Amino acid sequence: MSNVLAVLEQRDGALRKVSHEVVTGARRLADALGGSVEALVLAAGAVRGAEQVGRFGADKVITLTNAAFGLYAPEGYARAIAERVKSGTYGVVAFAASATGKDLAPRVAARLGRPLAQDVTDFGVEGGAVTVTRPVYAGKALLKLKITGAPALISLRPSVFTPVERPKAGAQETAAAGGSAGRVVVKQIKAAEAGTLDVAEAPIIVSGGRGLKEPANFKVLEELAAAFAGRAAVGASRAVVDAGWRPHAEQVGQTGKTVSPTLYVAVGISGAIQHLAGMRTSKVIVAINKDKDAPIFKVADYGIVGDLFEVVPKLTEEIKKTHG
Amino acid sequence: MKIAVCIKRVPDSETRVKIASDGKSLDEAGVKFILNPYDEFAVEEALRRKEKAGSGEVVVIALGPAAAQETIRTALAMGADRGILLQSDRIPLDGLEVAQALAAEFKGAGFDLILFGKMAIDDYNHQVGPMVAELLDLPCVTTVAHLEIDGGKGVAEREIEGGVEVVEFPLPAVLTTDKGLNEPRYPALKGIMAAKKKPLEVKTVSLGGGGLELLALTPPPERKEGKIVGEGAAAVPELVRLLREEAKVL
Numbered sequence: 071m072s073n074v075l076a077v078l079e080q081r082d083g084a085l086r087k088v089s090h091e092v093v094t095g096a097r098r099l100a101d102a103l104g105g106s107v108e109a110l111v112l113a114a115g116a117v118r119g120a121e122q123v124g125r126f127g128a129d130k131v132i133t134l135t136n137a138a139f140g141l142y143a144p145e146g147y148a149r150a151i152a153e154r155v156k157s158g159t160y161g162v163v164a165f166a167a168s169a170t171g172k173d174l175a176p177r178v179a180a181r182l183g184r185p186l187a188q189d190v191t192d193f194g195v196e197g198g199a200v201t202v203t204r205p206v207y208a209g210k211a212l213l214k215l216k217i218t219g220a221p222a223l224i225s226l227r228p229s230v231f232t233p234v235e236r237p238k239a240g241a242q243e244t245a246a247a248g249g250s251a252g253r254v255v256v257k258q259i260k261a262a263e264a265g266t267l268d269v270a271e272a273p274i275i276v277s278g279g280r281g282l283k284e285p286a287n288f289k290v291l292e293e294l295a296a297a298f299a300g301r302a303a304v305g306a307s308r309a310v311v312d313a314g315w316r317p318h319a320e321q322v323g324q325t326g327k328t329v330s331p332t333l334y335v336a337v338g339i340s341g342a343i344q345h346l347a348g349m350r351t352s353k354v355i356v357a358i359n360k361d362k363d364a365p366i367f368k369v370a371d372y373g374i375v376g377d378l379f380e381v382v383p384k385l386t387e388e389i390k391k392t393h394g
Numbered sequence: 395m396k397i398a399v400c401i402k403r404v405p406d407s408e409t410r411v412k413i414a415s416d417g418k419s420l421d422e423a424g425v426k427f428i429l430n431p432y433d434e435f436a437v438e439e440a441l442r443r444k445e446k447a448g449s450g451e452v453v454v455i456a457l458g459p460a461a462a463q464e465t466i467r468t469a470l471a472m473g474a475d476r477g478i479l480l481q482s483d484r485i486p487l488d489g490l491e492v493a494q495a496l497a498a499e500f501k502g503a504g505f506d507l508i509l510f511g512k513m514a515i516d517d518y519n520h521q522v523g524p525m526v527a528e529l530l531d532l533p534c535v536t537t538v539a540h541l542e543i544d545g546g547k548g549v550a551e552r553e554i555e556g557g558v559e560v561v562e563f564p565l566p567a568v569l570t571t572d573k574g575l576n577e578p579r580y581p582a583l584k585g586i587m588a589a590k591k592k593p594l595e596v597k598t599v600s601l602g603g604g605g606l607e608l609l610a611l612t613p614p615p616e617r618k619e620g621k622i623v624g625e626g627a628a629a630v631p632e633l634v635r636l637l638r639e640e641a642k643v644l
Binding site for chain 2: 086141142144145148168169170172173175176177179180181183184185186187188189201204205206207208209210211212213214215216217218219252253254255256257258259260261262266267268270271274317318319321324325326328332333342343344350351353354355356362367368369370371372373374375376377380381383384385388389392
């Protein structure tokens, strides 16, 4: 019961980057348990990039194919994964805490009759049992749990487990999965504008609040995000989402997304407690605000006090130089 | 349409979290409890579906302590018809335990829709809805931000990274709701008065321990004191230098 099954994700037949993080986390756990890492991806056919995950520590990569598995098929995927888990001897099954992973993991857990720890940010092995840490109350507290019995089902918060190269064999195996997609059928994915990153997965987030004064002014943030050459997403505070200035998908905070990017730039955001909770686990926080007493400066690593409409364009210019 | 909505009593999102002396729980002194914000979208959606159908019933169900009756009354004041409290002093950490108790309640009850908020803002478990669906062998779509139902079929949209998934499903089904699905109504005075007279059934449930053991609840690590780099646009070059050379994030 010391092997780790890492459940990977693909879209349009290509492996999603978050899968590298899952394999990286799985490798760490497998090393602590003294087992191997099997990576599993479900798809309609061969998955581009699946051959790469040996680099991050997968001993074996299994592609389970089914004509109905091109797009996410919640019931078909859950059934196939649960069967795989039952047929093996896994100590841990690790998912990404992505939109798909958070939907899929509970289904697999219920089928296996096992508990699930979602959105895990740290883990360990104590006395042979897996322990996990996960943020609760939107990150205002951390819950440390011991998972008794096996397998331990966990999903890993995106952007936390930075991919680390740990080359292993990564032996490729393909098997056909039987059955249908199930009753719940994903008909299509309506793609967001090309090049837009999701705040939940972006390594850099440029977030705006009421200080932007009006919706059109978010253009200065979009320009700053663009200067990071495809690495940054635009985020928003609850106030501006509730006011209808920005879409819900961008909201950071307790009733939005809790994020952990490498760099979080808070612009014109005073720092309500529910917002701070959602972004305080960012690696580096920069705050730009005209009010030097704004609570956001209490959590920021670096602050600039000033008019954002002067500071942000200057920052965009400087970042462009860095990336130029 | 017969619709069940599962709701939870949670601390207000503005709560300053203080850890109790046992080091394992929230100090509830002075904490204001509310209806979980994501559940408001579920209650609202149920009411709209019933109104559109012209007939039916909306039943709200909570698992929690006696005080959760108040939370149920809030949903009744919004317009739900009756409430059920599965009373338990302790809400298990293990979402599967909660799902099993709810599934037992729903078995054979003949609901067309069972709605949940996508997650509770206290434990962030993000799992009970789809677990209940699996236990009852019902189709399920999570984090629904747009919904159309026509007869026995539904089409839901859910946000994923970089896009929106369009999902078809048959009824009866379990759905979990996301922000954006609707704009929840505030209970009117008339609704609040009416809610006092609506049926609320209390059933005591005994829950298993589950497979999760709580080791500790701790405050997040303090962020080290930051610095004000300077004022205005003139401070930007120094900020960029610090991000590159000190923080090494550029």
